[in-house]
Amino acid sequence: MEPFQMQKKSSVPYFALVLWQEEYPHLTVGFSAREEDSSSMCHNYALHVEDQPSRVIENRKSLVRDLSFSLDSFTCGEQVHGIDIAYVTGEDRGRGNRDRESAFSNTDGLFSSEEDILLASFYADCVPLFFYAPDIDAIGVAHAGWKGTVQKIGPKMVTEMVSKGADISKIRVAIGPSIGACCYEVDEHVLHPMMDALECQELSTTVALPTSDHKAMLDLKEANAQLFKQIGLRDDQIVKSKYCTSCSNDYFHSYRRDKGDTGRMMSFIGKRGRS
Numbered sequence: 001m002e003p004f005q006m007q008k009k010s011s012v013p014y015f016a017l018v019l020w021q022e023e024y025p026h027l028t029v030g031f032s033a034r035e036e037d038s039s040s041m042c043h044n045y046a047l048h049v050e051d052q053p054s055r056v057i058e059n060r061k062s063l064v065r066d067l068s069f070s071l072d073s074f075t076c077g078e079q080v081h082g083i084d085i086a087y088v089t090g091e092d093r094g095r096g097n098r099d100r101e102s103a104f105s106n107t108d109g110l111f112s113s114e115e116d117i118l119l120a121s122f123y124a125d126c127v128p129l130f131f132y133a134p135d136i137d138a139i140g141v142a143h144a145g146w147k148g149t150v151q152k153i154g155p156k157m158v159t160e161m162v163s164k165g166a167d168i169s170k171i172r173v174a175i176g177p178s179i180g181a182c183c184y185e186v187d188e189h190v191l192h193p194m195m196d197a198l199e200c201q202e203l204s205t206t207v208a209l210p211t212s213d214h215k216a217m218l219d220l221k222e223a224n225a226q227l228f229k230q231i232g233l234r235d236d237q238i239v240k241s242k243y244c245t246s247c248s249n250d251y252f253h254s255y256r257r258d259k260g261d262t263g264r265m266m267s268f269i270g271k272r273g274r275s
């Protein structure tokens with residue numbers, strides 16, 4: 001079953017990671033969507049694209065209201081396709097919510113143990129990774145394009161959570177909607193580093209299906225799943241979305257499909273305060 005379910009009753013379209021929300025009712029976890037036949041900037045949540053900042057902030061406000069959070073709790077980084085991860089404390093609450101300057105610079109992963117902080121990151125084809133360590137009640141998000149994937153930002157987040165006391169055998173990971181193998185042909189420039197990351201001479205066809213001259217259809221979601229297994233996560237700790245952001249035109253922006261002229265979806269995870 002698809003772990004990300006469209007929420008029909010909300011005023012703004014988004015997918016909820018229902019599986020986790022049912023198991024851990026204090027969590028709010030999901031991925032934004034856009035509307036069918038909409039403009040390239042419909043429901044855009046990122047300030048780094050060609051969109052009016054005031055509109056972006058209004059979009060963020062509308063979504064967080066639906067999620068029962070506030071814009072003050074919205075916290076994000078400036079993503080650079082790197083693997084730097086920041087630990088978010090109560091004092092960091094709201095960084096990047098209204099401007100780019102206050103966001104965590106050069107940061108593609110965020111994690112926190114604080115309540116009432118909504119960690120957010122932005123996507124148009126790259127892989128959104130979600131993390132939850134139930135034993136220390138820590139949440140995380142990471143942005144994994146092919147560069148972040150081969151540099152192993154996913155496993156790095158797991159290691160960071162373990163360094164804060166999490167038991168690796170209890171950590172949960174979700175791999176969200178992103179470009180699928182159906183729409184993502186790459187060449188050796190990507191395939192070689194991927195082989196290095198997966199420590200193999202040849203990529204299995206579940207990760208990369210060869211097409212023509214040294215090219216292949218790459219499954220970035222599966223590559224991330226295999227990297228998690230490489231560090232010891234079991235299948236039952238990992239869930240993976242089937243949605244392809246390029247094919248599912250009615251729900252998602254896609255950088256590849258729309259040739260760069262596109263807004264960004266947003267991944268989010270937060271713990272609601274118990275007060």
Ligand SMILES: [Zn+2]
Nearest residue numbers: 182183244247
């Ligand atoms: Zn596709």
